[in-house]
Amino acid sequence: MAVSEIDQLIALFARLPGLGPRSARRAVLHLLQRREQHLQPLAAALTRVSQTIKICSVCGNLDDHDPCRICRSEERDRRVICVVEDVSALWALERSGAFRGLYHVLGGTLSAIDGRSPEELNITGLVGRASAPEVEEVILALGATVEGQTTAHYIQDRLPAGRVRVSRLAHGVPVGGALDYLDDGTLNAALQARRPA
């Protein structure tokens, strides 16, 4: 029925990635039927996050402190900066637990199609950070797409060569991945980069 407040809420849910009008209706109805257990906590958490989360002025991460808790941590290795396209890549690396250095979030990749130029990415900030005496390595952890690799090239040319090591992520077979589901490019890269067993 045309309840405008409920309809507004459904429209806001339907704009989230991965949801459409139908799943937005289901989600809102689910919330309305669990007001105390789910609707109110969600409303409170959204309000809290919208008031407290900031963009880290050093690395571009999202956190309730600026600088973020990675940039402020005593336990992170300040000699390595890992360059990522966006915060979701940073989260993915943090979940893996494989990296203990610092990050730098570009905020996108260079793209002729989308008209994104170097000025729109946080590249100047990266070059400044990479010039600090303690930094020894910059890892360009960008996607294996045309845009990602173009961006990596562009950045590499601007970093203080000779002073910092610049590296990229290895290509290869995903752990747990069956060979017959992999594309030719990945198989080719995995063969090229083969190691002694």
Added chain:
Amino acid sequence: MAVSEIDQLIALFARLPGLGPRSARRAVLHLLQRREQHLQPLAAALTRVSQTIKICSVCGNLDDHDPCRICRSEERDRRVICVVEDVSALWALERSGAFRGLYHVLGGTLSAIDGRSPEELNITGLVGRASAPEVEEVILALGATVEGQTTAHYIQDRLPAGRVRVSRLAHGVPVGGALDYLDDGTLNAALQARRPA
């Protein structure tokens, strides 16, 4: 990274129907990157809805008024009550625009498996409403499932037979549906209920 406020928000999104941890992370990141356009309006809409939406004491619908705007409307046909399992069915019928009477939300169906007994459904309220002199028809718009049909039988036995007409939705081929995708039960029902062309 382990931002507890963001993680809490992701966990709340992940509990919504149709979302998992991965899509919840995407949704939250999307919101964090569109704070003014999406995050704050969503937080405000959820808070507003959690404060204003009530369950209609007449029909069981969700609305910001009690009785709801359907039960209060002068334009609805008060001679017909359409019995639905839950509010999502009510919304679906309202979207279709095919029904202009009143509703009655049961709050579920009888189920031996889930242990739902008649007392847990709003059946007494329905029998009371159906006894009002202006009511001429009760439409049992319940699902074509075992539970839905059991519930319809149970309700039919309790309604003032002879005084009100009791009807059910027609079974048949969905409009726009191709025959070869339909199950045998539906095809059978559509054949049985065939009409002169």
